[in-house]
Amino acid sequence: MKTIEIKGSKDKYYEVDLNLMTCSCRDFTYRKCHHEIGSLERLCKHLKEAIIIVDKLKALHFSSSEERMDYLTRSDLDQGLIEKIKTDLPKVMDSIDDIILYRLGDISMKYSVGRVPVLPLIILPAYDDRSVRCSTVSSIINGLKEIGPYDLSISDMSSDGSMKPDRSVIEILSKKVVGHLSTLRILPILAGYNFDYKSLFYTSSLEFMTKLISISSRMDLELTGSGFRTENGDLLGEEWTESEIFDYLGLPYVDHDDRW
Numbered sequence: 001m002k003t004i005e006i007k008g009s010k011d012k013y014y015e016v017d018l019n020l021m022t023c024s025c026r027d028f029t030y031r032k033c034h035h036e037i038g039s040l041e042r043l044c045k046h047l048k049e050a051i052i053i054v055d056k057l058k059a060l061h062f063s064s065s066e067e068r069m070d071y072l073t074r075s076d077l078d079q080g081l082i083e084k085i086k087t088d089l090p091k092v093m094d095s096i097d098d099i100i101l102y103r104l105g106d107i108s109m110k111y112s113v114g115r116v117p118v119l120p121l122i123i124l125p126a127y128d129d130r131s132v133r134c135s136t137v138s139s140i141i142n143g144l145k146e147i148g149p150y151d152l153s154i155s156d157m158s159s160d161g162s163m164k165p166d167r168s169v170i171e172i173l174s175k176k177v178v179g180h181l182s183t184l185r186i187l188p189i190l191a192g193y194n195f196d197y198k199s200l201f202y203t204s205s206l207e208f209m210t211k212l213i214s215i216s217s218r219m220d221l222e223l224t225g226s227g228f229r230t231e232n233g234d235l236l237g238e239e240w241t242e243s244e245i246f247d248y249l250g251l252p253y254v255d256h257d258d259r260w
């Protein structure tokens with residue numbers, strides 16, 4: 001494990017190492033460090049906080065992947081087709097360089113809950129660049145068609161037949177899907193929409209997540225699988241992008257690649 005940054009008082013951050021059980025704060029370097037590893041006296045408040053957050057995060061990661069499994073086994077989804085997609089998807093996705101991460105099915109997605117039997121395919125493209133996103137979607141659709149049969153077509157992406165992988169695509173796709181109640185469709189969700197927000201939770205290292213939680217807990221926010229929740233349980237900025245959330249937390253924006 002790499003070192004973890006824990007927010008101290010004011011705008012200071014301390015480096016905590018949970019392997020060596022060290023912290024860069026004064027309390028640790030002048031006093032606590034003289035106690036043995038394993039002794040409670042060795043723990044400064046930052047070490048204690050890091051231990052609690054890491055434990056909690058491990059439990060959260062587990063429960064969120066359980067939720068996704070539940071979604072995939074929903075009785076209104078064609079299980080034979082799901083098994084086929086699960087086998088086919090890695091073949092297509094691994095052949096496309098522009099995809100950092102993808103997930104199949106997620107109950108937290110706006111269009112996947114209780115509406116229609118939709119199997120969302122959530123994609124995080126390497127570049128938030130329109131042309132790259134367009135070609136990424138084309139590659140996925142073409143790749144799946146080759147392996148198919150899947151009921152997918154590029155003209156589904158927008159009413160004028162052009163590729164618009166942005167918010168409007170999501171709207172158009174969802175309307176299409178609503179019109180085909182009996183058909184299981186793959187719904188690509190791209191950067192710029194909800195996934196940007198959700199990915200805060202799913203695409204970062206334990207160290208990075210620990211730092212986020214350390215910061216947000218001082219603002220009475222709780223990080224959950226569906227995003228940050230305020231004290232009264234509301235989701236923070238449901239429509240915000242990740243960079244807007246970073247702004248709110250007082251952090252400079254960190255690119256996905258640098259969160260590991």
Ligand SMILES: [Zn+2]
Pocket residue numbers: 014023024025026027028044045046047
């Ligand atoms: Zn400390």
